[in-house]
Amino acid sequence: MTNHLQFNWRSGLWLFYFSSVLWLTGCSSWGSKDNTEQPAPLIEFSPTLTLKTLWAANVGGNIKHGRFKLAPVFHEGKVFAASSKGQVTAFDFNDGKLVWRHQLDLTISGGPGIGDNLVLVGSNRGEVVALSATDGRELWRVKVSSEVLAAPRVSESII
Numbered sequence: 001m002t003n004h005l006q007f008n009w010r011s012g013l014w015l016f017y018f019s020s021v022l023w024l025t026g027c028s029s030w031g032s033k034d035n036t037e038q039p040a041p042l043i044e045f046s047p048t049l050t051l052k053t054l055w056a057a058n059v060g061g062n063i064k065h066g067r068f069k070l071a072p073v074f075h076e077g078k079v080f081a082a083s084s085k086g087q088v089t090a091f092d093f094n095d096g097k098l099v100w101r102h103q104l105d106l107t108i109s110g111g112p113g114i115g116d117n118l119v120l121v122g123s124n125r126g127e128v129v130a131l132s133a134t135d136g137r138e139l140w141r142v143k144v145s146s147e148v149l150a151a152p153r154v155s156e157s158i159i
Helices: 002-030
Strands: 073-075 078-082 087-092 098-103 108-115 118-123 127-132 138-143
Touching (some): 073 108, 078 108, 087 118
Antiparallel strands (some): 073 078, 078 087, 087 098, 118 127, 127 138
16 A cells, blocks of 8 residues: 555656646747747948057056956046056056056955046945045045945035
8 A cells, every 4th residue: 555655646746747847838839939020130331440559558457356347437638547456547548658656555346436536446345545636646535334346436526
C-alpha cells in the first residue's frame, strides 16, 4: 500500500510540473502570430563630416576597483575633469593647455559639477568639495549623509 501511495504522489508531482511548464509557455506555442513592427530598412549614406582630434589629456585614471563614471564638463571656455584618484583638472577648451590641477585627499565618486564659479566633486565617503573654477583652490568641503555617486549640481546658489 505504501508503494502505491508513493507512486501516486510522484505521478501527481510530475503532472503538476509538466502542466506548469505548458502553462508558462503561454499562447506563443499555440500558433499565435508575431505582431511586432519590423525595423525600417537601412539606407545608404555618405558621411558629410570628418572628425579630427584637436587635443587629448589624461587626468590620472581610475582606481583599480572603482567603477565611477566621471564625465568631463564644459563651462566658459574650459573643460573640467576629475579622476577617481582625487585629481581635478581644468583645461583650455580651444587648445587643451592645462589651466590648473588640484589633488584632493579622497576618492572621487561623483562629478565634476559646475556652477556659480565652483567646481564640485563628491567622494565615496560622503564628502562634497568645492574648488574655485578660476584657479582650482579648495574653497570648502562638507560631509553629507552617504556616498556621492552623481555630479553635484548648483542651482540658484543651492548645491
